[in-house]
Amino acid sequence: MVDVITKVTSALTSLGASVLIPIFIFIMCMVFGAKFKKSLMAGLTFGAAYIGLNLIIGLLISTVSPMVDIMVENWGIKNDILDVGWAVGSAIAYSTTCGALIILVSLGVNILMLSTRLTKTLNVDIWNFWNHAFTASVVYIISGNLIIGLIAGGIHAAFCLVMADRTAKRVQAFYNVPGVSIPHGWAVTSVPIIAGVNWLLDRIPGVKNINWDEKHIQEKWGIFGSPLVLGTVLGLILGCLAGYWSDIPLLLSSAISIGAVMMIIPKFIALFMESLTVVSDAAKKFMKKHFGDREFYVGLDSAILIGHPTTVAAGIILIPVVLVLAVILPGNRVLPFGDLASLAYFVALVPCLSKGNLFRSLICGIVIMSVVMLICTSFGSSMTTMAVQAGYTIPDGAVNITALSAGNWLTWILSKIAAIF
Incomplete structure (x- = not known):
């Protein structure tokens, strides 16, 4: 039975999010009564x-990864737990017996919570169930008990749905994505950290009034407030930190590429809106007909939030900051690498919870990444054990491996509880 489930899980995840989620969007539109043409489109x-x-x-x-490679080498960072990135982390998480079963568990939790009105979110972001799978797998390895591991994965899934509901209105209003919530297994666990940092900053005289939101940046920074120009300037600074000044064509092309990213991403977010409006409208009509006026959200990947200029800018600025943190943070053994170029994902929910304030996004990002690295250090050999069982070859020079995207405080707490059993 487990072998069959493993094969089904593998088949689903092998489709990738770009295929899997559109299929679910189409099915949902049809179920909610939208016409075939609209559902397909x-x-x-x-x-x-x-x-x-x-x-x-x-x-x-x-564009950023080669800069990261050079900075890591030139700055002489020698920490012994290597960040191999989310792609490797997700594959490893699904490779255990516990991880292979988690899609069924997470879907079951979602259906149960929807039927009992404990959530308004239908999570179609199945690919990112790997975060639940990682939690389940770590707890399984620590406790040696499959059931406890699956319960831990289910708790992670339930927590994501609750936090998705609590942040849905602010996500919808700030990013203009109707009927959407974000139950992404890592992103939502940043919410309590963001709330705590904002609470603290609100109580520091002077600091609480610093507001680098999009309007402020565009008005006060002039042309440098434009996402295109701001991205290009950040690219120049990052390139100089990587030593690109000796290769001017490479420096300029890298800078312009980063500027282009900041300008183009919002164009694709507009397409998401076009698609999700069909789902939202059909869902509202369906819910009103069958369940009165019950509200309903479509749970999606935090990738749809990356388009905001504040998010991209914070992600780029944090790259050298996190490398410095890796050296000076007491107790840290993690060498940021594989996930370092994707730091925008780690602060994806900060802008909407901080009113688009770039200053607060950076402060929250520093705190978030400090927590992430310490948690990954605490996990130690857990991910390495999973990797070896999955047949992954540990890179030379790394005593253990991790993924920054696996540095989840909820996973850490559940693993500590599991250690008692």
């Missing part, structure tokens, strides 16, 4: 937007 438009968004984010990562 909604699904295909979402797929096109997702592919386009990932292409442009891929450009950002491919």
Whole structure:
């Protein structure tokens, strides 16, 4: 039975989010009573937007990654737990027996919570169930008990749905994405950290009044407040930190690429809106007909939030900051690497919870990444054990491996509880 489930899980995850989510969007539209043509176009438009968004984010990562490599080497960072990135982390998380079962568990939790009105979110972001799978797998390895591991994964899934509901209105209003919530397994666990940092900043005289929102940046920074120009300037600074000043054509092309990313990403977000409006309208009519006026959200990947200029800018600025943190943070053994070019994902929910304030996004980002690295350090060999079991070859020079995107405080707490059993 487990083998069958593993094969089904593998088949679903092998489709990738760009195929899997559009299929779910199409099915949902049809179930909610939308016409075939509208349902098909909604699904295909979402797929096109997702592919386009990932292409442009891929450009950002491919531009920034060589800079990261050079900075890590030149700055002589020698920490012994290597960040191999979310892609490797997700594959490893699904490779355990516990991880292979988590899609069924997470879907079951979602259906149960919807039927009992404990959530308004239908999570179609199945690909990112790997975060639940990682939690389940770590707890399984620590406790040696499959049931406890699956319960931990289910708790993670339930927490994501609750936090998605609590942040849905602010996400919808700030990013102009109707009927959407974000139950992404890592992103939502940043919410309590963001809330705590904002609470503290609100009580510091002077600091509480610093507001670098989009309007302020555009008005006060002049032409440098434009996403295109701001991205290009940040690219120049990052390139100089990587030593690109000796290769001016490379420096300029890298800078312009980063500027282009900041300008183009919002165009793809508009396509997401076009697709999701069909789902939202159909869902409202369906819910009103069958369940009165019950509200309902479509749970999606935090990738749809990356388009805001504040998010991209914070992600770029944080790259050298996190490298410095890796050296000076007491107790840290993690060498940021694989996920470093994707730091915008780690602060994806900060702008909407901080009114688009770039200053607060950076402060929150520093706190978030400090927590992430310390948690990854605490996990130690857990991910390495999973990797070895999955047949992954540990890179030379790394005693252990991790992924910054696995540095989840909820996973850490559940693993500590599991250690008692």
